[in-house]
Amino acid sequence: MLDDLFSTMRQSIIDGAPDMASTLAQQAVASGIAPIDAINRGYVPGMHEVGEQFAKGQMFLPDMMASAEAMRAAMAVLDPELKKLGEERPMAGTVVLGTTKGDIHEIGKILVGTLLSAHGFRVHDLGVDVAGDKFAAKALELNADIVGVSALLTTTMRNQKGVIEALEKAGLRSQVKVMVGGAPVTRRWAEEIGADGYAKDAISAVELARELMQKKSPAVLAQT
Amino acid sequence: MRPKFELLDNSLIERILAEAFQLIDDPGVRVAPYVVDLLRGAGVSVTDGVAHVPEALARRLLDLVPREFYLFSRSGEPAIRYGGDNVHFDPGSSCLNILDSETQQARPAMAADLVRLIQVAEMLPQFQAQSTAMVCNDVPQEIGDWYRLLLVLWYSEKPVVTGAFSASSLHTLIELLAIESGGREALREHPRAIFDVCPSPPLNWSEFASQNLVDLARAGVPAEIVSMPLAGATAPVTLAGSVVQHAAECISGIVIHQLAQPGAPIVWGGAPAIFDMRSGKTPMGAIETAMLDVACAQVGKYLGLPTHAYMVAGDGRVIDAQVEMESGMSAVLGALAGINMISGAGMLDFLSCHSIEKLVIDAEAIASAQRLIEGIEPRGDSLAIGMFAQVGLHGDFLKLKETRALFRKEQHFPSAVIDRGLPDMSGEASGILQRVRQRVEELLSSYQRHPLHAEREKEMIAFAQREGRIAGLEGLPEVLRLEYAHEPELM
Numbered sequence: 103m104l105d106d107l108f109s110t111m112r113q114s115i116i117d118g119a120p121d122m123a124s125t126l127a128q129q130a131v132a133s134g135i136a137p138i139d140a141i142n143r144g145y146v147p148g149m150h151e152v153g154e155q156f157a158k159g160q161m162f163l164p165d166m167m168a169s170a171e172a173m174r175a176a177m178a179v180l181d182p183e184l185k186k187l188g189e190e191r192p193m194a195g196t197v198v199l200g201t202t203k204g205d206i207h208e209i210g211k212i213l214v215g216t217l218l219s220a221h222g223f224r225v226h227d228l229g230v231d232v233a234g235d236k237f238a239a240k241a242l243e244l245n246a247d248i249v250g251v252s253a254l255l256t257t258t259m260r261n262q263k264g265v266i267e268a269l270e271k272a273g274l275r276s277q278v279k280v281m282v283g284g285a286p287v288t289r290r291w292a293e294e295i296g297a298d299g300y301a302k303d304a305i306s307a308v309e310l311a312r313e314l315m316q317k318k319s320p321a322v323l324a325q326t
Numbered sequence: 327m328r329p330k331f332e333l334l335d336n337s338l339i340e341r342i343l344a345e346a347f348q349l350i351d352d353p354g355v356r357v358a359p360y361v362v363d364l365l366r367g368a369g370v371s372v373t374d375g376v377a378h379v380p381e382a383l384a385r386r387l388l389d390l391v392p393r394e395f396y397l398f399s400r401s402g403e404p405a406i407r408y409g410g411d412n413v414h415f416d417p418g419s420s421c422l423n424i425l426d427s428e429t430q431q432a433r434p435a436m437a438a439d440l441v442r443l444i445q446v447a448e449m450l451p452q453f454q455a456q457s458t459a460m461v462c463n464d465v466p467q468e469i470g471d472w473y474r475l476l477l478v479l480w481y482s483e484k485p486v487v488t489g490a491f492s493a494s495s496l497h498t499l500i501e502l503l504a505i506e507s508g509g510r511e512a513l514r515e516h517p518r519a520i521f522d523v524c525p526s527p528p529l530n531w532s533e534f535a536s537q538n539l540v541d542l543a544r545a546g547v548p549a550e551i552v553s554m555p556l557a558g559a560t561a562p563v564t565l566a567g568s569v570v571q572h573a574a575e576c577i578s579g580i581v582i583h584q585l586a587q588p589g590a591p592i593v594w595g596g597a598p599a600i601f602d603m604r605s606g607k608t609p610m611g612a613i614e615t616a617m618l619d620v621a622c623a624q625v626g627k628y629l630g631l632p633t634h635a636y637m638v639a640g641d642g643r644v645i646d647a648q649v650e651m652e653s654g655m656s657a658v659l660g661a662l663a664g665i666n667m668i669s670g671a672g673m674l675d676f677l678s679c680h681s682i683e684k685l686v687i688d689a690e691a692i693a694s695a696q697r698l699i700e701g702i703e704p705r706g707d708s709l710a711i712g713m714f715a716q717v718g719l720h721g722d723f724l725k726l727k728e729t730r731a732l733f734r735k736e737q738h739f740p741s742a743v744i745d746r747g748l749p750d751m752s753g754e755a756s757g758i759l760q761r762v763r764q765r766v767e768e769l770l771s772s773y774q775r776h777p778l779h780a781e782r783e784k785e786m787i788a789f790a791q792r793e794g795r796i797a798g799l800e801g802l803p804e805v806l807r808l809e810y811a812h813e814p815e816l817m
Contacts, residue, residue, distance in 0.1 A: 162603035209559045
């Protein structure tokens with residue numbers, strides 16, 4: 103019976119059905135099912151399935167966005183329940199994302215955020231036109247593992263360096279890995295400004311984030 | 327008959343325009359503070375940075391746009407006619423990387439690469455215009471826009487498709503062009519360059535873009551709107567929906583531009599693309615991207631406006647069958663659509679990389695497309711009967727005087743890049759890369775730089791040294807040798 107419920111939860115994520123995901127989460131809470139079980143045995147396997155199907159080319163970005171939306175709907179119900187119990191969901195890492203100062207493009211960044219969420223990262227998206235000190239403040243507040251900085255224009259790309267400088271100024275650089283991306287960004291540029299990694303697209307950004315987490319704390323990643 | 331390719335019937339164009347006019351009114355268009363007073367002065371309501379443009383005003387301003395205008399060569403001759411079904415091609419622009427000629431691997435582009443590309447494009451008649459094709463990585467970024475224009479003006483006599491990197495640097499570029507033209511008025515009368523100006527999708531004229539529109543209009547230098555809806559990401563997923571957004575962005579840009587200077591030249595242009603739902607990339611070589619280009623241009627033509635599109639680019643990372651298939655197909659479609667300026671040749675890897683070798687192969691595709699749009703002409707009193715009367719059923723047409731007189735008009739002869747079965751010097755079949763490398767070397771060795779007017783050349787150098795020094799530029803790469811950089815008296 104319980105397995106059926108978990109299976110339906112999993113399917114609500116694969117189907118990208120936020121209303122269904124939310125309803126099932128409410129049912130689970132009402133039935134006294136441990137929120138962490140609903141997450142780990144119901145919804146997370148759904149996201150894993152979505153990730154696998156995406157990698158195989160059987161699911162597409164709009165499907166992925168819908169699945170992430172369904173995941174958010176479920177977590178909106180379950181997160182407060184976890185807190186009541188004093189529990190926390192194990193995450194692959196915490197990422198602060200944003201588009202650099204002077205740049206209003208965000209489609210690439212949104213994709214990165216969605217895929218990272220789908221792969222178990224806690225993502226905080228600061229939006230567009232974000233100054234370096236805002237990245238640093240949010241990284242400090244969330245005790246972030248990774249800061250991801252996007253830029254679409256050659257003119258705003260150099261502000262990625264400003265984010266690294268802001269992290270240094272805030273004394274956070276040794277704790278936070280920095281990954282950069284965006285159309286004009288290259289591996290060479292990433293090296294030049296002292297970023298920890300460069301990803302050419304959203305899919306490789308997930309791989310990069312995992313690698314950075316491994317470098318940061320191999321033991322933690324091994325547990326997730 | 328001039329062959330033509332169209333994707334939209336008039337009733338669909340009317341629907342597209344009706345929705346575009348509705349969009350610019352509601353939800354409206356995000357605009358920068360720089361143009362708020364200009365818009366309000368014309369009765370446009372602007373609330374929280376969003377302009378609500380009434381259709382009647384937009385239509386009045388669209389009527390003011392010149393239906394045709396020229397870009398001029400360095401010598402002041404009209405060289406490019408925007409308007410009607412005239413078709414011209416120029417290399418793609420603003421690329422950060424180049425496919426190294428030797429290794430065929432992408433690497434950051436340098437000033438020397440841009441110069442090679444300019445020289446090759448100068449020798450190819452398929453390119454009626456040059457572009458500021460690359461961002462030179464050995465030049466400080468803050469002066470990158472005017473420096474690449476300097477290189478084009480230095481090495482080319484053709485018109486130029488260019489653009490500024492910021493609101494303020496536009497004035498530096500215009501100053502440089504004015505020096506080359508012999509003053510601001512001369513530039514206004516005989517503009518050599520056109521500036522791409524890009525709205526941010528959806529429906530956002532940023533500070534940089536708004537200001538460029540206004541300042542170009544007032545300087546009398548032609549502007550080319552490059553609207554970039556990405557179908558499914560920053561624009562509706564349907565091709566028709568993205569064409570609506572493109573139209574709304576172009577119309578709202580024209581409203582700003584024509585309010586700044588009624589009658590100033592502007593082009594209905596763009597670089598629309600689909601958004602690949604697997605990779606998140608924007609494939610320029612996809613057939614749907616070419617369909618968007620053709621449809622967007624068709625809407626502009628329906629309004630009687632000069633047109634532009636971004637085509638002849640492929641998405642593979644090396645010169646291969648995919649890249650050339652994509653580039654060749656879109657060259658043909660762009661030409662058949664009668665688009666006035668088709669930018670993009672030479673580019674690959676989702677517009678992130680330029681290749682001189684690809685530019686030369688693309689020139690062959692363009693030449694074929696240009697032959698195609700010449701169409702099939704009846705020549706002589708009869709089509710075939712007259713010739714049959716001479717040779718009868720022997721069929722020996724090769725010896726006819728008509729054959730000799732007409733074959734050059736009927737047939738286009740590609741360069742040795744295209745394998746037409748001619749005997750090779752070595753007697754061995756050579757690959758496309760080998761043939762194109764040889765062609766590049768031939769073009770470069772036949773290139774000869776024609777100096778500018780002596781006084782203007784001197785003035786340009788002084789200008790570049792002054793502006794370059796502010797940005798910490800050592801020397802003038804590819805213009806003057808480093809050792810002369812700080813010795814202006816040698817000029």
